Amino acid sequence: MIYHSLKICHILSATLLLSTVFYCLLQLRNHRKTMASQSDVIHLHTWLSIIPFSLFQLVTGFMMVNLKQEDLFATWIVGSTLCFIILMISWFSFVYFLISSQYKQLQGMMITISLLSLLSMIFFMTSKIN
Numbered sequence: 727m728i729y730h731s732l733k734i735c736h737i738l739s740a741t742l743l744l745s746t747v748f749y750c751l752l753q754l755r756n757h758r759k760t761m762a763s764q765s766d767v768i769h770l771h772t773w774l775s776i777i778p779f780s781l782f783q784l785v786t787g788f789m790m791v792n793l794k795q796e797d798l799f800a801t802w803i804v805g806s807t808l809c810f811i812i813l814m815i816s817w818f819s820f821v822y823f824l825i826s827s828q829y830k831q832l833q834g835m836m837i838t839i840s841l842l843s844l845l846s847m848i849f850f851m852t853s854k855i856n
Contacts, residue, residue: 729793736786743779746771747817751837754824765824772821780814802854809847816840 750768791803820836823829 729790732786732790732793736783736790739779739782739786743776743783746775746779750776765821765827768824769821772817776817780810784810797856800854800856802850802856805850805855806847809843809850813840813843813847816843 750771753764753767756764787806791798796803816836816839820833820840823833823836
């Protein structure tokens with residue numbers, strides 16, 4: 727019962743997290759807003775939504791692994807954790823480059839790395855390779 731409740735919370739949190747990320751990306755593509763207001767919106771959503779939901783994802787994920795008594799060094803757990811770390815570092819780098827209003831190419835590269843690590847993380851979690 728606890729496992730299934732955690733799984734539901736984990737999935738809902740992932741949905742809200744991905745919705746916030748894609749909303750931020752849509753704000754970035756909105757040409758009617760100034761660059762300062764775009765970065766303010768993305769910065770605000772990073773602190774209010776992305777960071778809390780990401781930490782919640784990490785906690786509920788490890789709690790589910792613990793309840794299922796999975797091996798912590800299984801390939802899918804190590805791979806998804808590494809992808810999570812890369813994802814967070816690249817997202818924070820993107821926000822930093824966005825706030826500094828420089829390095830447009832690095833912003834795009836950080837978004838690309840974030841999305842690739844997100845896809846890799848989803849692959850590791852769904853395939854559960856040992």
